[in-house]
Amino acid sequence: MYYQLYELNHAALQPARAYADAIRLFYSSPLNPASATTWGRSIAAAAEMFERTTRRYGKPEFGIASTVVDGKKVRVREKVVWSRPFCRLIHFERALPATRAPDVKLLIVAPMSGHYATLLRGTVEAMLPHADVYITDWIDARMVPLSQGSFDLDDYIDYLIEMFRMLGPGASVMGVCQPSVPVLAAVALMEARGDKSLPSSMILMGGPIDTRRNPTAVNRLAEEHGIEWFRDNVIMQVPWPNPGFMRLVYPGFLQLSGFMSMNLDRHIIAHKEFFMHLVKDDGDSAEKHRDFYDEYLAVMDLTAEFYLQTVETVFIRHDLPKGEMTHRGEPVDPAAIRSVALLTIEGENDDISGIGQTRAAHDLCVNIPPARRSHYLQPSVGHYGVFNGSRFRNEIVPRITGFIAENRGSSATPGRKPA
Structure with a gap:
């Protein structure tokens, strides 16, 4: 109503x-x-x-027409290379010489938490000189007809696995905020299954891996109210004449x-x-x-099933850090990850994901060798500054690109545990 x-x-x-x-x-x-x-x-x-x-503000455009690679300005063209009802994968294709050695493929997983993927325009612009960039372009749920089915956290993870397989082995993935949990889950499931399309490195930025650590107002809100409160108070039906008429959403x-x-x-x-x-x-x-x-x-808008499952799994029950998260009945075990390098990044003044929540991934991924994992706390930035702004460009990006380069094409010995 x-x-x-x-x-x-x-x-x-x-x-x-x-x-x-x-x-x-x-x-x-x-x-x-x-x-x-x-x-x-x-x-x-x-x-x-x-x-x-x-x-009402419509979906913005990325509007990235060019970038600078090897000191030269090159044209950039957006190209949709993969599509499903609730997401498109956009490739920022750079006009580079055919003889030039290819850069690492970088999948930027944008948050599905209210804003469009264009919120990461600055992130894309900063990474384009260094990588072959792809980004998840999530679709407004009120624009998806009911006939296209539902979309929940399990579907989200399935989408990511499909994208990894399309990009092929050796890519890198960057999960910004909310996607940190499904990105970690997707990589853990693929490693446990012996999937050969694993990324070489995984960068998790300002994400809620374990919201019991240094909880913020957002975290406390979820724990204090419980899932039924969210179901009763924030879930609504898309009104006519939107294409998603009658779909249950978090508006x-x-x-x-x-x-x-x-x-x-x-x-x-x-x-x-x-x-x-x-x-x-x-x-x-x-x-x-x-x-x-x-x-x-x-x-x-977000689909009700995705929003409620995410709130319950990540913010209320803390399934991932407790070792109780499952994907369609299959256990999600971060300890299965051995061959993917891990970099976590946090902001000192982050009021969405508190200090320590993203770093918790290192305590879960115990079988990644110490030489292939790193954590960085960026001083004097809030949540937005973890992935955008001058400090991101000047201080965080060099660490990301260096980490990707160091771990490109390398892997840990299967079965080997860190000392």
Whole structure:
């Protein structure tokens, strides 16, 4: 019912949004003398604020047209190389000489936690000079018809295994935040089965491997309420006329309200500053605000079965660190991993995945030799800074690329345990 009311309110505000946009255009037009006055810019700013705070933000584009490889600018083309109802695999194909030795294939597994994969645009841009990059482009659940079936955590792991097999042995995988658990599970299952398509290295960044360690507000919320509370309070049906009509989902707008409430004062201050930038005609600062919130406010629905299974498995029961996680009845044993190198990365000020939660992977993957595992704690960054921003580019990326290079094509001796 709440989802239907949300859609109704959004539709009802459409005329007001159109009127506000017309007012903004009128008072910001260089043909209007008032646009050069504080009064005119204030009206235009107020109109834009109203339009932006009541609109629905669509899926952004990656928009990566080029990168620099070996000191030369090369063209980049997006190409969908694998597709299923709930995910596409995008390859950022670089126009490199055919005679050049190929770089390692890097699968970046984007979070399926509300935002689109474009949230990792900066991650992709930073890795493109060093690797042949692929990324998971998860599909908004409200856009997937019921006829396409369901999608849960087990399906997620199956998707990853299919991607590894398509990329072939020797690739690297980077799990950013939420995917750390399914990435570790997929690799453990493949190693236990003797699958030859294993990646050479696995990078887990700011992920909830063991949320009992240094729990954050997000972790405590799950434990305090229990799975039935989430089932009763956040699961809704997709309303008509969306393609996923009647599908049970965790709606994007509800997730966004949770994101915003965690740092509400910061968002209020940011919008107040945005208004003042517009009034002062500070175009650069205003554009930075638009760029950030165009991405941040673009959210997607998650299938109910995926969301509930993830909350219960990862945040309530802690199945993976307890050794109780299964995939379609098959035990998930991280100790089975012997030939895949492991790098974990955390942020000192991460308020989503606390310090130690990602590092816990090392305590589970006991049969990876010490020489093929590493952990790095990045000072002075929060959750977002683990995979984006200047410190990520300058301090974290060199460690990732160095680790991948050191472990490319190498493997541990089967059956060998670390000393």
